[in-house]
Amino acid sequence: xxxxxxxxxxxxxxxxxxxxxxxxxxxxxxxxxxxxxxxxxxxxxxxxxxxxxxxxxxxxxxxxxxxxxxxxxxxxxxxxxxxxxxxxxxxxxxxxxxxxxxxxxxxxxxxxxxxxxxxxxxxxxxxxxxxxxxxxxxxxxxxxxxxxxxxxxxxxxxxxxxxxxxxxxxxxxxxxxxxxxxxxxxxxxxxxxxxxxxxxxxxxxxxxxxxxxxxxxxxxxxxxxxxxxxxxxxxxxxxxxxxxxxxxxxxxxxxxxxxxxxxxxxxxxxxxxxxxxxxxxxxxxxxxxxxxxxxxxxxxxxxxxxxxxxxxxxxxxxxxxxxxxxxxxxxxxxxxxxxxxxxxxxxxxxxxxxxxxxxxxxxxxxxxxxxxxxxxxxxxxxxxxxxxxxxxxxxxxxxxxxxxxxxxxxxxxxxxxxxxxxxxxxxxxxxxxxxxxxxxxxxxxxxxxxxxxxxxxxxxxxxxxxxxxxxxxxxxxxxxxxxxxxxxxxxxxxxxxxxxxxxxxxxxxxxxxxxxxxxxxxxxxxxxxxxxxxxxxxxxxxxxxxxxxxxxxxxxxxxxxxxxxxxxxxxxxxxxxxxxxxxxxxxxxxxxxxxxxxxxxxxxxxxxxxxxxxxxxxxxxxxxxxxxxxxxxxxxxxxxxxxxxxxxxxxxxxxxxxxxxxxxxxxxxxxxxxxxxxxxxxxxxxxxxxxxxxxxxxxxxxxxxxxxxxxxxxxxxxxxxxxxxxxxxxxxxxxxxxxxxxxxxxxxxxxxxxxxxxxxxxxxxxxxxxxxxxxxxxxxxxxxxxxxxxxxxxxxxxxxxxxxxxxxxxxxxxxxxxxxxxxxxxxxxxxxxxxxxxxxxxxxxxxxxxxxxxxxxxxxxxxxxxxxxxxxxxxxxxxxxxxxxxxxxxxxxxxxxxxx
Numbered sequence: 001x002x003x004x005x006x007x008x009x010x011x012x013x014x015x016x017x018x019x020x021x022x023x024x025x026x027x028x029x030x031x032x033x034x035x036x037x038x039x040x041x042x043x044x045x046x047x048x049x050x051x052x053x054x055x056x057x058x059x060x061x062x063x064x065x066x067x068x069x070x071x072x073x074x075x076x077x078x079x080x081x082x083x084x085x086x087x088x089x090x091x092x093x094x095x096x097x098x099x100x101x102x103x104x105x106x107x108x109x110x111x112x113x114x115x116x117x118x119x120x121x122x123x124x125x126x127x128x129x130x131x132x133x134x135x136x137x138x139x140x141x142x143x144x145x146x147x148x149x150x151x152x153x154x155x156x157x158x159x160x161x162x163x164x165x166x167x168x169x170x171x172x173x174x175x176x177x178x179x180x181x182x183x184x185x186x187x188x189x190x191x192x193x194x195x196x197x198x199x200x201x202x203x204x205x206x207x208x209x210x211x212x213x214x215x216x217x218x219x220x221x222x223x224x225x226x227x228x229x230x231x232x233x234x235x236x237x238x239x240x241x242x243x244x245x246x247x248x249x250x251x252x253x254x255x256x257x258x259x260x261x262x263x264x265x266x267x268x269x270x271x272x273x274x275x276x277x278x279x280x281x282x283x284x285x286x287x288x289x290x291x292x293x294x295x296x297x298x299x300x301x302x303x304x305x306x307x308x309x310x311x312x313x314x315x316x317x318x319x320x321x322x323x324x325x326x327x328x329x330x331x332x333x334x335x336x337x338x339x340x341x342x343x344x345x346x347x348x349x350x351x352x353x354x355x356x357x358x359x360x361x362x363x364x365x366x367x368x369x370x371x372x373x374x375x376x377x378x379x380x381x382x383x384x385x386x387x388x389x390x391x392x393x394x395x396x397x398x399x400x401x402x403x404x405x406x407x408x409x410x411x412x413x414x415x416x417x418x419x420x421x422x423x424x425x426x427x428x429x430x431x432x433x434x435x436x437x438x439x440x441x442x443x444x445x446x447x448x449x450x451x452x453x454x455x456x457x458x459x460x461x462x463x464x465x466x467x468x469x470x471x472x473x474x475x476x477x478x479x480x481x482x483x484x485x486x487x488x489x490x491x492x493x494x495x496x497x498x499x500x501x502x503x504x505x506x507x508x509x510x511x512x513x514x515x516x517x518x519x520x521x522x523x524x525x526x527x528x529x530x531x532x533x534x535x536x537x538x539x540x541x542x543x544x545x546x547x548x549x550x551x552x553x554x555x556x557x558x559x560x561x562x563x564x565x566x567x568x569x570x571x572x573x574x575x576x577x578x579x580x581x582x583x584x585x586x587x588x589x590x591x592x593x594x595x596x597x598x599x600x601x602x603x604x605x606x607x608x609x610x611x612x613x614x615x616x617x618x619x620x621x622x623x624x625x626x627x628x629x630x631x632x633x634x635x636x637x638x639x640x641x642x643x644x645x646x647x648x649x650x651x652x653x654x655x656x657x658x659x660x661x662x663x664x665x666x667x668x669x670x671x672x673x674x675x676x677x678x679x680x681x682x683x684x685x686x687x688x689x690x691x692x693x694x695x696x697x698x699x700x701x702x703x704x705x706x707x708x709x710x711x712x713x714x715x716x717x718x719x720x721x722x723x724x725x726x727x728x729x730x731x732x733x734x735x736x737x738x739x740x741x742x743x744x745x746x747x748x749x750x751x752x753x754x755x756x757x758x759x760x761x762x763x764x765x766x767x768x769x770x771x772x773x774x775x776x777x778x779x780x781x782x783x784x785x786x787x788x789x790x791x792x793x794x795x796x797x798x799x800x801x802x803x804x805x806x807x808x809x810x811x812x813x814x815x816x817x818x819x820x821x822x823x824x825x826x827x828x829x830x831x832x833x834x835x836x837x838x839x840x841x842x843x844x845x846x847x848x849x850x851x852x853x854x855x856x857x858x859x860x861x862x863x864x865x866x867x868x869x870x871x872x873x874x875x876x877x878x879x880x881x882x883x884x885x886x887x888x889x890x891x892x893x894x895x896x897x898x899x900x
Contacts, residue, residue: 005041009102012041026091044097050089144225149173149195155226162234165189175233189236191229197222201236206250252279270294281320291322303327340411340430348437351408359404363443363482364430366452368393368418391416395423397430402442410434420454427455428472435473443480447487456481486555489594493558497547504586517586521579522561525569533794533862534732537569542872562591572731711820712806716796718789718828737779737787740857744783744850782836782847783854789833790858793821814863818855825851 003025004013011017013025025039042050100107146152153173161167161175168174172192179188190202198221201208214220216231223229259272274295281289291299299322303310307324314321352360371394391414400407410430415422427444434441446452457465460481471477496502501518522537523545529535539560547557560566570584779787794817797803810816825833826848837848 003039005043006038007040007044007097007100007102009100010041010043012043013039024089040097043101044099045091045095046098049092049095049098051092052089141225144227146197146223146225149193149197152193152197152223152226152229156229159226159230162230162237164237165233175229177237189233191233191236193223193229197224199223199232201232203236203250206247207254208250209253248279248282252276255279278320284320286323289320289322296322296327300327338412338414340426340433344410345433345437348408348410348434348439351406352438355401355404355406359401359406360438361402361440361442362399362406362434363402363445364410364427364434364441365398365400365445365484366395366423366427367398367447367484368395368415368449371414393418395426397426399434399439399441418451420451420459423451423455424459431472435471440477441471441479442477443482445482445484447484448491452483485594489590490553490555490558492590493561494552496561497545497552502586515582515586516579517583518579519583521570521577521583522566522587524577525566525573525580528573529569529729529732532729532732533791533798533865534729534736534858535569535865536572536732536735537563537566538865539563539565542876546876559594562587562594564591567591710810710816711823712803712810712816714793714797714803714820714824715800716793716824718792718825718830718833720792720796733787733791734779734784736858736861737784740787740854741779741783743857744853782839785836786847786851786854787858789825790821790855791862793817793824794859794862814856814859817859818852821855822851 005011005025012020012023022042024042026042026045028035028038028040098108098110144155146155149172150169153167153169156167156175164177165175166178168176172194174193175191176187177189178185180186187202188204191199192202193199199210201210201213210220213232213235216235217228218224223232255272255276259269259276264272277292277295281291299310302313303324310321311324313319314323371391393415395411395413395415395418396409397411397413398407398409410433411426413426431441446455453465457463460469466481468478468480471479496517496519500520501516504515504517522540525537526540526542526545529537529540541560543551544557544560547554551557567584567587570580570587574580574584797807797817807813807817825837828834837846837851839847
């Protein structure tokens with residue numbers, strides 16, 4: 001059936017049907033043996049089912065023909081070949097006959113194309129959807145992405161900005177929100193974009209953390225698209241008012257940046273670091289706090305100094321501090337053992353890592369500290385025990401950097417009796433350990449004890465004391481042998497005080513006779529000024545002149561003996577007593593030395609006479625028991641009481657308060673009245689603030705001192721100046737007047753009168769000239785005269801017992817004295833005083849306005865010396881009582897011996 005149509009009812013190709021040149025015959029698409037010889041004509045296909053135009057199947061033929069036949073011939077052959085190829089049309093792949101004129105019409109309806117199989121399953125359709133979405137996303141990203149700030153600006157110009165925001169191009173691309181304030185327009189919010197697309201956000205000129213908008217961005221550091229910029233601006237606009245916590249975080253972040261960037265001094269850095277750590281701990285729960293090592297170490301020291309005060313600080317919640325229990329647990333985990341322990345070696349090895357080479361050169365200081373003769377059992381160890389004996393002292397070895405501030409205790413060795421051999425054994429071991437750790441000992445420092453001298457002489461210097469020895473582990477290095485200068489300073493004082501006078505060669509003039517400094521000269525200076533209210537040698541006291549054995553170890557007594565004021569007083573009084581000058585020269589030499597080295601049924605039992613309580617104690621116990629029973633019965637009759645606690649009537653609260661006084665006064669048992677008052681004031685302020693929620697201004701007003709003082713009655717008149725009779729007292733007063741003049745002239749200018757002769761001024765200024773190094777002020781005549789009058793009144797009151805008692809009993813003696821002096825001066829009818837009070841300077845200040853300040857200073861200086869005098873008398877009385885007890889004991893011994 002070749003070239004004969006096999007379609008039902010179609011007669012194309014048959015002999016009975018004329019041939020039509022436009023009709024072509026085609027094979028079936030499927031290659032089937034049954035249909036291999038069958039054909040179907042083109043009348044059963046649509047025109048669109050045929051390929052009638054060239055799809056350039058010979059796209060490479062033109063180049064081949066050009067190379068072989070030339071350009072013109074190649075063009076002719078090419079188009080001829082194309083026409084030949086398109087003479088016979090062909091069917092498209094996959095077409096199906098759709099025109100059946102001899103069959104029912106529904107068979108010739110338009111055929112639906114077959115469903116594509118590339119998304120036939122759910123998984124394939126999901127993949128296609130994701131691919132289309134990703135393509136859309138990339139297309140949108142390409143439209144919104146920006147690479148420069150200017151590109152961002154141009155794209156934002158066509159976008160709708162968040163409410164209230166304005167787009168700026170200069171000085172940098174910014175989105176800002178303006179608000180109206182009392183001082184004009186201000187920027188409330190701003191988003192500023194740099195050229196590299198990094199950005200900063202500000203709220204009320206406060207820099208915000210970028211982490212706040214991390215949910216709006218793909219990169220926390222830079223803006224990548226216009227959408228991100230708009231989202232950030234919208235977020236800022238929605239949070240126009242920052243929450244309190246975020247505001248706190250902003251302040252904390254600013255402080256952190258300041259600490260890390262600013263060049264701060266150590267003292268400022270430590271304070272700011274403490275504040276920053278407290279801010280970090282503020283909103284954290286107690287269980288989640290992590291304290292820095294610096295804070296923990298400081299808290300351990302605070303608790304060790306005064307545990308009660310630390311507990312008060314911790315419970316007040318004024319600071320975020322570790323609990324006392326936690327600190328105790330930390331302290332228990334740290335051990336410091338006697339001797340040179342392995343833990344000490346590890347500690348020193350850790351500490352040396354922070355030191356430079358210069359700081360590794362150290363001085364080994366050896367000294368003893370007296371300890372209580374007591375053995376203690378702590379955590380399974382017996383402390384204070386050596387050879388079944390309680391130790392008396394602890395031998396301490398400390399290293400101090402010779403080129404820095406570093407210092408550490410190396411070993412603590414409890415001893416019963418110190419010997420040179422024991423000292424040498426410990427020294428040898430410690431020197432070896434320090435050398436292995438990399439410390440270089442350059443000097444030894446000990447006091448002038450006999451054992452220390454024997455240690456130096458016999459064990460280090462081979463019986464010939466030297467200033468240095470070779471280092472035991474490196475002969476090229478030296479170890480210098482020192483005797484502590486502080487101990488030397490105290491020993492000089494003790495020798496001088498004990499031996500009264502010394503024989504000293506004159507080192508400045510060797511041919512001159514030797515000096516004979518005498519401690520009696522210092523005693524005599526103190527005696528001369530014992531009644532003065534203003535003293536030249538104001539450091540001297542009976543404690544300095546007659547110290548006890550324990551007081552001799554106080555370096556302050558030596559400092560007072562060789563003080564500049566004592567030297568100046570000796571020189572001043574040497575005018576009448578030339579022997580004082582030698583003592584002054586010796587004291588000045590010692591002082592210069594120190595300044596150089598110091599560059600720091602009851603009734604029957606009661607009558608029985610048996611052993612028991614005393615009558616007084618028994619009576620108090622009986623009375624208290626009966627009274628307490630009656631008290632409880634009485635209180636329970638009140639409807640407001642359901643029960644009674646007997647302990648509420650005990651004296652525990654006041655004893656607790658006494659304990660609080662002592663704790664807040666440095667742990668001293670014997671505390672002064674001033675300390676009690678100061679502590680009570682602080683307790684009251686704390687109670688008002690904590691329990692009454694009272695403002696401090698109200699507390700200050702509530703606890704302020706009443707400023708109502710009454711002047712006292714006195715018979716003194718301004719003309720009574722005969723009391724100042726000694727030259728030394730006048731010079732001391734002149735010296736104080738110079739200070740008063742200096743303090744007044746710092747604020748205002750005062751007028752000066754020349755009332756005294758030059759000779760008188762020279763005589764009064766002798767002590768000032770001795771003490772001056774070029775910076776002391778010379779008082780005016782009015783200042784001197786006012787000081788003399790004030791001193792005269794004070795002297796008059798102190799010599800009249802009734803007026804003295806009246807002054808001391810007043811609520812504020814200084815205010816009473818000052819008011820009385822000012823009143824007396826203004827009531828005086830003397831022409832000189834009236835003229836002085838009415839004198840004015842160029843600025844219009846009257847001299848009468850300075851009387852109060854001058855009088856207050858005179859009273860302060862004189863009262864200080866008065867208190868020192870009273871304390872000297874108390875000290876002297878206690879010494880007399882001790883001497884009387886000793887004499888009484890001697891008399892008893894003598895009496896017993898006589899009877900024997």
